[in-house]
Amino acid sequence: MITIRDVSKYASVSVATVSRVINGSRWVSDETRKKVLAAMKELGYQPNSFARSLATNKSQTVGMVVGDLSGPFFGEMMQSAEQIVRMADKHLIITSSHGTVESESEAIEFLLQRRVDVLILHLDAMPDDKLIELCEQLRIPVVIVNRLVPTMEEQCISIDNELGGYIATKHLLEQGHRSIACIAGPIYKSDSRSRLNGYRRALMEAGVDYNEHLIVESDYTEEGGKAAVKELQERNLSYSAIFAHNDHMAIGAMGWLKSEGVSVPNDVSIIGYDDIIMARYVEPSLTSVIIPVSEFGRQAGLMALRLSGEQQDNVVLRFKPELVIRNSTCRYGR
Amino acid sequence: MITIRDVSKYASVSVATVSRVINGSRWVSDETRKKVLAAMKELGYQPNSFARSLATNKSQTVGMVVGDLSGPFFGEMMQSAEQIVRMADKHLIITSSHGTVESESEAIEFLLQRRVDVLILHLDAMPDDKLIELCEQLRIPVVIVNRLVPTMEEQCISIDNELGGYIATKHLLEQGHRSIACIAGPIYKSDSRSRLNGYRRALMEAGVDYNEHLIVESDYTEEGGKAAVKELQERNLSYSAIFAHNDHMAIGAMGWLKSEGVSVPNDVSIIGYDDIIMARYVEPSLTSVIIPVSEFGRQAGLMALRLSGEQQDNVVLRFKPELVIRNSTCRYGR
DNA sequence: TTGAAAGCGCTAACAT
DNA sequence: ATGTTAGCGCTTTCAA
Numbered sequence: 235m236i237t238i239r240d241v242s243k244y245a246s247v248s249v250a251t252v253s254r255v256i257n258g259s260r261w262v263s264d265e266t267r268k269k270v271l272a273a274m275k276e277l278g279y280q281p282n283s284f285a286r287s288l289a290t291n292k293s294q295t296v297g298m299v300v301g302d303l304s305g306p307f308f309g310e311m312m313q314s315a316e317q318i319v320r321m322a323d324k325h326l327i328i329t330s331s332h333g334t335v336e337s338e339s340e341a342i343e344f345l346l347q348r349r350v351d352v353l354i355l356h357l358d359a360m361p362d363d364k365l366i367e368l369c370e371q372l373r374i375p376v377v378i379v380n381r382l383v384p385t386m387e388e389q390c391i392s393i394d395n396e397l398g399g400y401i402a403t404k405h406l407l408e409q410g411h412r413s414i415a416c417i418a419g420p421i422y423k424s425d426s427r428s429r430l431n432g433y434r435r436a437l438m439e440a441g442v443d444y445n446e447h448l449i450v451e452s453d454y455t456e457e458g459g460k461a462a463v464k465e466l467q468e469r470n471l472s473y474s475a476i477f478a479h480n481d482h483m484a485i486g487a488m489g490w491l492k493s494e495g496v497s498v499p500n501d502v503s504i505i506g507y508d509d510i511i512m513a514r515y516v517e518p519s520l521t522s523v524i525i526p527v528s529e530f531g532r533q534a535g536l537m538a539l540r541l542s543g544e545q546q547d548n549v550v551l552r553f554k555p556e557l558v559i560r561n562s563t564c565r566y567g568r
Numbered sequence: 569m570i571t572i573r574d575v576s577k578y579a580s581v582s583v584a585t586v587s588r589v590i591n592g593s594r595w596v597s598d599e600t601r602k603k604v605l606a607a608m609k610e611l612g613y614q615p616n617s618f619a620r621s622l623a624t625n626k627s628q629t630v631g632m633v634v635g636d637l638s639g640p641f642f643g644e645m646m647q648s649a650e651q652i653v654r655m656a657d658k659h660l661i662i663t664s665s666h667g668t669v670e671s672e673s674e675a676i677e678f679l680l681q682r683r684v685d686v687l688i689l690h691l692d693a694m695p696d697d698k699l700i701e702l703c704e705q706l707r708i709p710v711v712i713v714n715r716l717v718p719t720m721e722e723q724c725i726s727i728d729n730e731l732g733g734y735i736a737t738k739h740l741l742e743q744g745h746r747s748i749a750c751i752a753g754p755i756y757k758s759d760s761r762s763r764l765n766g767y768r769r770a771l772m773e774a775g776v777d778y779n780e781h782l783i784v785e786s787d788y789t790e791e792g793g794k795a796a797v798k799e800l801q802e803r804n805l806s807y808s809a810i811f812a813h814n815d816h817m818a819i820g821a822m823g824w825l826k827s828e829g830v831s832v833p834n835d836v837s838i839i840g841y842d843d844i845i846m847a848r849y850v851e852p853s854l855t856s857v858i859i860p861v862s863e864f865g866r867q868a869g870l871m872a873l874r875l876s877g878e879q880q881d882n883v884v885l886r887f888k889p890e891l892v893i894r895n896s897t898c899r900y901g902r
Numbered sequence: 903t904t905g906a907a908a909g910c911g912c913t914a915a916c917a918t
Numbered sequence: 919a920t921g922t923t924a925g926c927g928c929t930t931t932c933a934a
Contacts, residue, residue: 248921250922281681284618286912581904584930590929615927
């Protein structure tokens with residue numbers, strides 16, 4: 235293995251000088267630099283990252299915790315984050331945590347063991363207070379994605395879920411719907427609460443009374459959506475539209491309605507949330523609210539670099555959701 | 569930061585002894601071991617992975633190159649591979665290469681720089697000979713996924729694509745179809761060639777003549793599938809079924825046919841390949857050939873561990889594809 | 903069974 | 919602008 239010492243001998247300079255060249259220090263004459271560069275190339279020298287890390291106590295690595303390595307959401311996020319990180323010649327180490335507080339802590343622990351320089355966290359289960367405490371203990375900077383944690387706003391990349399709920403509901407209202415059911419996510423999650431708040435605000439603005447019986451709490455799964463719309467049926471209420479807090483539930487609900495002979499959108503309009511890939515493929519294609527997932531990844535990457543003292547790019551912290559209108563929604567009474 | 573030296577002092581032993589305890593050497597008395605373990609716990613000691621790597625020249629890391637971090641295929645594979653690798657207390661570093669020979673080499677280079685102990689490669693663009701050459705240069709073991717490279721069979725996790733093509737075609741034949749078009753992937757890829765061979769074998773077995781005009785080469789994308797079926801139309805041939813070399817093309821083809829008023833499966837049966845998530849959601853749901861992606865990941869992980877000298881689990885190298893029958897295929901003339 | 907000490911390859915403070 | 923050298927924290931001979 236070629237070491238810095240070999241290079242220094244070959245170029246007849248000291249190891250310190252070679253190190254300076256490697257790290258782009260200004261205190262090297264052009265001539266020497268060329269000589270060293272040539273030697274490095276000649277010998278096929280490759281710096282040993284362990285030695286460097288040991289000496290600097292930096293790993294040139296950013297750690298990322300996501301809920302799941304599969305799945306379109308995280309995939310896109312990882313993709314864009316990696317691109318950014320790699321352009322800065324650093325590595326992204328990704329670890330998945332399977333949605334429990336414990337596994338999330340473990341995932342973080344695992345990355346810390348690897349001495350990552352900075353963490354990008356997408357945590358689902360861990361409650362705010364625990365997360366805040368954790369970050370205080372940590373001796374490295376942290377970026378939090380898709381979540382707005384009080385007192386840590388500056389490190390959070392998030393999206394306005396209240397606005398998303400508002401936009402979705404407003405779209406239905408504009409189509410003339412007045413009885414709008416809502417299949418909500420688990421209410422202990424702040425996402426769900428915000429989307430529900432947006433829903434209420436839109437109703438209020440339109441002068442439509444809020445009817446809590448039109449709300450069903452579910453679990454973000456397709457099965458859950460199916461169960462929710464069944465429950466709605468049993469409550470024996472009439473409604474002409476449904477706002478589901480995510481596409482999975484919307485698709486589940488749609489499937490059940492179709493199997494019951496209810497036409498979507500003619501009898502019931504449905505709007506989802508997240509715009510997952512499937513939204514385009516189901517029949518009818520699903521109107522949804524877009525989350526700029528890929529931007530999340532990009533910005534998280536940028537912020538991570540900034541926090542680890544590399545770059546100074548500006549980072550966009552807050553995003554706004556947007557509507558994609560497809561064929562699962564139409565005018566009331568059409 | 570607590571070092572091994574702190575622990576050694578606290579436990580009144582030498583650093584060498586502490587090191588032995590850490591690495592589970594047998595040459596430590598039970599008593600001493602207990603004392604050291606207690607000290608480590610007391611002080612909250614965490615070994616420094618850089619120092620260890622520098623001393624051992626091992627990183628406890630496996631590197632993985634995939635085509636794309638997003639996308640269901642790689643997601644699933646990464647997921648299962650990570651699980652395996654992590655259970656062995658090692659890290660998986662994943663890097664994406666965007667489908668060109670150059671970017672694939674770069675990705676590998678990037679991981680080598682990080683001194684990973686072993687590589688898991690999913691390479692699309694790089695031709696066999698180049699890959700073989702590369703592996704010879706490498707001083708670390710390599711696992712190749714979803715590809716069978718001559719002379720390196722022992723390091724390849726692969727699936728029988730010929731059989732997949734055969735199964736798919738046979739299914740159509742069994743439904744009574746005799747004119748079966750084929751939308752093939754890029755023919756320079758061995759996957760495509762194998763699937764095509766399977767197609768021919770099935771036809772031959774059934775005594776159906778092979779008609780090369782029924783074959784269209786395409787590019788594995790939805791758009792490509794659409795274009796291919798258009799092309800087929802223009803050739804003015806009749807066919808009652810299509811075997812597409814992947815689901816994307818099948819879905820594209822199906823979309824176009826539907827928009828032209830051709831009923832699937834009543835007028836034309838379609839079978840895809842890969843069983844991507846969308847296959848279940850399109851209308852009609854797509855009959856397809858399943859690839860055990862998640863097993864690929866698992867086995868690749870296991871093999872990587874084995875090659876890096878950790879475990880001795882047996883690894884399954886060859887997989888067989890299976891058919892999932894859904895609603896895009898039906899009996900001929902039904 | 904334990905300890906002393908020589909590296910592993912690099913960085914950075916200090917000296918020149 | 920360049921060189922000397924003392925670590926960084928750990929593993930691993932070798933000696934005891």
